[in-house]
Amino acid sequence: MSDTPNNLDELRQRIDQLDDNILRLISDRARCAKQVADIKTKDDPGTVFYRPEREAQVLRRIMALNDGPLDDEEMARLFREIMSACLALEQPVKVAYLGPEGTFTQQAALKHFGHSAVSMPMAAIDDVFREVEAGAANYGVVPVENSTEGVVNHTLDSFMDSAMQIDGEVVLRIHHHLLVSSNTLKDKVSRIYSHPQSFAQCRKWLDAHYPHAERVAVASNAEAAKLVKTEWHSAAIAGDMAARLYGLEKIAEKIEDSPDNSTRFLIIGNHNVPMSGEDKTSIVVAMRNQPGALHELLEPFHRHQIDLTRLETRPSRTGVWNYVFFIDFKGHRDEPEVAAVLEEVRLRSAELKVLGSYPMGVL
Structure with a gap:
C-alpha cells in the first residue's frame, strides 16, 4: 500500500509528458495544414480546401493502425476533431443542415465535419439545397433513409430538380429519449411532441407506457423539445443533443422499438x-x-x-x-x-x- 502514492505520482508525471507530446504534435500538424493552405492558395486562389476522399483515407488509415485500448471509432472521432480544427485554420467549412438546432441532422453534420465547422440550420430540405446552390454554404446535410421507416422522399425529389452532387454520406445511430422540463409534472404527462418519424420509430414503447397520451406531430424533434419548456403536462421525444441544448431531463432512455435504429444522411456539394x-x-x-x-x-x-x-x-x-x-x-x-x-x-x-x-x- 505504501507504494501506491509514488506509483500514482509516476503515472501522473507520465501522463503529463504524454500530454506535452500530444500538444506539440497537434500544433505541428496544424502548422503543416496551414502550409498546405498557403501552397494551395498560391497555386489557385479559388481552391477547395476540404477534400472528402483525403479525409476518408486518413480516418481509414487511423482505424487500421489503431491497436486499442480505445476502439477504432472512438479513435477516428478524435482525429476527426483534430482534422476539423486544422481545416478551420485553412478555411472554415460552412454546412447547411435541416434544422432547427438540436436535430439529428445537425448531429450528423458535426459527426461528419467536426465541431469546428460552421453549422447553419435551415427550415426545410429545399432550403438546404438552395443554400448550397447559391454558394452561401459549402456543403449541406440532408436525411435520405431510416433503417426502420425507409426512404425520405423529399430528399430524393429534391435531387430530381437540382444540380447538386453527393459528396459523402454519414450513418447515425438514432437513440430516442422521453424528455421533460423542470416544470413538468412527470406523473401528469398527457401530451407528447415529436417528429412523425420518431413517433413511428417508438410506437410500441408509447403504446405500452403512454397509451392515452396525445401524440402531437411537429416539424422536428428540436421543436418538440422547445415546446416542452413552456408546458407542465407535456413531454418530447428527442435525442441527446436536443436534451443538452434545451436543458431537458431524460425520464426514459433509448425508447426506440428497434435497437439498431439508424438514419443515413447525404452530404451535398458542388464538386466531383x-x-x-x-x-x-x-x-x-x-x-x-x-x-x-x-x-x-x-x-x-x-x-x-x-x-x-x-x-x-x-x-x-x-x-x-x-x-x-x-x-x-x-x-x-x-x-x-x-x-x-x-x-x-x-x-x-x-x-x-x-x-x-x-x-x-x-x-
Missing part, C-alpha cells in the same frame, strides 16, 4: 469527388415505359458484378404512371468497370443522371 479507394455511386435513371424495363436497367450491373446497395422508385415529374429509379452501388464512376456500366445504362435509358461518387461512410 476523386476516388478514395472505398466508394459508392448514386444515380437516378428514367426508363422508357415498356415491358422488362427494370430487368434491362439492372442487367449490366449483374453482368459486371457491381454490388447494388439500394434501389428506390419514385413517380416521374414528366408523365403519368412513369417512374424513375434511384440506385446506389459500390464503386466510383472513374473506375473502368463502373464507367462501362454507366455507359450501357445511358444507352438503354431515357435519361441518366449521376448524382455523385463519394467515399463510403467511415464513421
Whole structure:
C-alpha cells in the first residue's frame, strides 16, 4: 500500500509528458495544414480546401493502425476533431443542415465535419439545397433513409430538380429519449411532441407506457423539445443533443422499438469527388415505359458484378404512371468497370443522371 502514492505520482508525471507530446504534435500538424493552405492558395486562389476522399483515407488509415485500448471509432472521432480544427485554420467549412438546432441532422453534420465547422440550420430540405446552390454554404446535410421507416422522399425529389452532387454520406445511430422540463409534472404527462418519424420509430414503447397520451406531430424533434419548456403536462421525444441544448431531463432512455435504429444522411456539394479507394455511386435513371424495363436497367450491373446497395422508385415529374429509379452501388464512376456500366445504362435509358461518387461512410 505504501507504494501506491509514488506509483500514482509516476503515472501522473507520465501522463503529463504524454500530454506535452500530444500538444506539440497537434500544433505541428496544424502548422503543416496551414502550409498546405498557403501552397494551395498560391497555386489557385479559388481552391477547395476540404477534400472528402483525403479525409476518408486518413480516418481509414487511423482505424487500421489503431491497436486499442480505445476502439477504432472512438479513435477516428478524435482525429476527426483534430482534422476539423486544422481545416478551420485553412478555411472554415460552412454546412447547411435541416434544422432547427438540436436535430439529428445537425448531429450528423458535426459527426461528419467536426465541431469546428460552421453549422447553419435551415427550415426545410429545399432550403438546404438552395443554400448550397447559391454558394452561401459549402456543403449541406440532408436525411435520405431510416433503417426502420425507409426512404425520405423529399430528399430524393429534391435531387430530381437540382444540380447538386453527393459528396459523402454519414450513418447515425438514432437513440430516442422521453424528455421533460423542470416544470413538468412527470406523473401528469398527457401530451407528447415529436417528429412523425420518431413517433413511428417508438410506437410500441408509447403504446405500452403512454397509451392515452396525445401524440402531437411537429416539424422536428428540436421543436418538440422547445415546446416542452413552456408546458407542465407535456413531454418530447428527442435525442441527446436536443436534451443538452434545451436543458431537458431524460425520464426514459433509448425508447426506440428497434435497437439498431439508424438514419443515413447525404452530404451535398458542388464538386466531383476523386476516388478514395472505398466508394459508392448514386444515380437516378428514367426508363422508357415498356415491358422488362427494370430487368434491362439492372442487367449490366449483374453482368459486371457491381454490388447494388439500394434501389428506390419514385413517380416521374414528366408523365403519368412513369417512374424513375434511384440506385446506389459500390464503386466510383472513374473506375473502368463502373464507367462501362454507366455507359450501357445511358444507352438503354431515357435519361441518366449521376448524382455523385463519394467515399463510403467511415464513421
